Amino acid sequence: MGQGTGIVGGGIVGVALARALALRGDDVTVLEKENRLAAHQTGHNSGVVHAGLYYAPGSLKATLCAEGRGQIRDFCAEKRLPYREVGKLVVAVDESERGALDEIERRATSNGVPDLERIDDAARIAEIEPHVQGVSAVHSPHTAVVDYASITEAMAQDVRACGGRILLGHEVTAMREQGGKVYVRTAASEHAFERVVVCAGLQSDVVARFVGADASPRILPFRGEYWALRPQRAGLVRGMIYPVPDPRFPFLGVHFTRGVYDDVHVGPNAVPALAREGYSWLHWSAADTWGSLRWPGAWPLARQHWRMGADEISGSLLKPRYFRKAQRFIPELRMADLRRTSAAGVRAQAWGRGGELLDDFAIDQVGSVTLLRNAPSPAATSSLAIADHLIRHHLS
Template sequence: MNTISYDAPYDVAVVGAGIVGLAVAREILARRPDARLVVIDKQTAVAQHQTGHNSGVIHSGIYYTPGSLKARLCVEGARLMYDYCDEHAIPYERCGKLVVALDEAELPRLDALEARARANGVSGLRRVTAAEIREIEPEARGLSALHSPETGIVDFAEVARTMERELRGKGVDFALGHEVTGVRRTGGQTVVECRDAVFRAGWAVLCAGLWSDRLAVSAGAPPNPRVLPFRGAYLRVAEGQAPLVRGMIYPVPDPDLPFLGVHVTKHIDGHVSLGPSAMLVGSREARAGWRASGRDALSTLAWPGTWKVGRRFWRTGVNELRMAASRRAFVAACSRYVPAVESMLLDDKGTSGVRAQAVGRDGSLIDDFVISETPGASHVRNAPSPAATSSLALARELVDRMEVASTAP
């Protein structure tokens, strides 16, 4: 195990041991092999938050606004992710994905998605008919669909653990179990303050997910945007039944929301999930149950953007509450395009995770990656899906910007 130095300064401190933070550390080391790096995280193991609680989908780039960071980095990131998995013998499957329109009213939105996907250079994309839907996914139903054969599945937590082993083998220090409380610049160094330790570095890169806004503000950044925690719950199809899907089946999403709707997904270990939901919760760590945090709830309720989002999407919020309270409602949402779901047995317990969604003061749901700088530090202010898919490409973007900012007069 590497010895952690609390006093000697590091060249770079990376805050956050999710897949984005680990990819950033890996990218820095690739460019500066002799750099002294430390990765800091409040958890005692890597990939304990969004990285380890997502649907495990390697996205192809269908949904994102052409020209945005998400669009560019998702397409590039998917290619890099497949290459990384090949290099390190990490299991994955290009099982493909259908985005299904159920009726005529959804066709204009499907047309718009197709136009976006083609503008983004999504490989292998094609429009399919109702009959072709059933050929690709025998249990699926719909009027028309987009088929993305390059969309895949992987265990992103396993990818993160592989990155950790790689980094440790190259001398990177890991300070796990240290909760970061603030970041400041003093004496030409960036000081990363934890509850039980202090780390100093020439530069810090903060990939702190649900706590990214608070740490950015502590470093001198403006409070806009603020992170709101959205809990995504999944139901799991019980094992030992007839195969339900060959890959993934998604609905046509609401273009006003940065969420993709409740979908049916095969995972790399073979199980099938339904979900996720997307419900605003009272704690940034509310992965299970109705856990609440006074500080987190106050932060959410005091933000003007929260109330503007609520007024705009109250019907969506009511529907999410309904699905949270009723498995029947959850299953019904999926059975519209996969009717066989209605007859499937479900496990007693599902899974869940909390998504960090940045919301502007004006009530805008930020639908792109957001990167910013303060003196001596780079901040990932918004990195929801497809951040895991994009992580290796996002790391290149971050380190490119870090190198420019760190050498600026």
């Protein structure tokens, strides 16, 4: 037999799984292609510990987010890592958004979001966020912010303390199952494992093909770009201010977040990235772009959502367009209040052959290889719960 469990991917989900296995005494090895952990989605997000407002009741997202938010809070307390409950206000700017806000309230209530408050009074909205304009809102006072990269490093310390191995700079280039073992090759070495779990994020479909998994779902990378409030104007935002999301898309829209270190960032938007790890318009890959264009779901998606795509791209390229999306919620906001940052993230969004964007977490099994095929937000919030779920249902 092979040696223990191999985990492909050193983001927060992969390391959380490695920690859970190592704590119970399993032999575990993490293979990460970068020279540091949390190098992609984990280290480039808003740092929000989601309370579960948006997710379809009964879905994996809803269930594991509810479990995971408390686990992250307890982990931060144990490791003395920052955890700030700044609260989230989801705002309906006008009457046309009340119906969608009703649905958010229904889902949040079904998902057990603690101390949820529906607000239909402008004065009460102003008590929570004095500079916000809206006709109605939902307030989640316990929604928190953290530093997910630091959390990942703390989890990794537990893995190593239990005898687990984390190998950086080990990009997986091939994988095969033979004779009761799963052989995993990197540029530096070859390993034989009893089983493998792939938590490869932006590269998850690439790694899935190594073991003959279905090509669907494919990863479509969406870049999210951030602006920041100038420090002297950070007082415009106390916690988090979110729009009512468009239910057709698995994105939340441009929002304001006071981070765990007290900076206030604005965003992200959602534009198609020209590379799986394309953090700006200057980063592009002909292979990645051509692969997306050739995918059967490309043209159905484009036909259905081209207006949204054009709007997001124009907001990316033109500051006034981005600014107007943000100013809807804070009329006092001025364009000079926004400063460009280098911060951006790329979301690994799975999509099917028919052009559909997958909304829930997705897990496949091919022999002794478990594939996490779709794990966007709230995967960081849910990371410890995802690890428990994988162990219960795939690695027991």
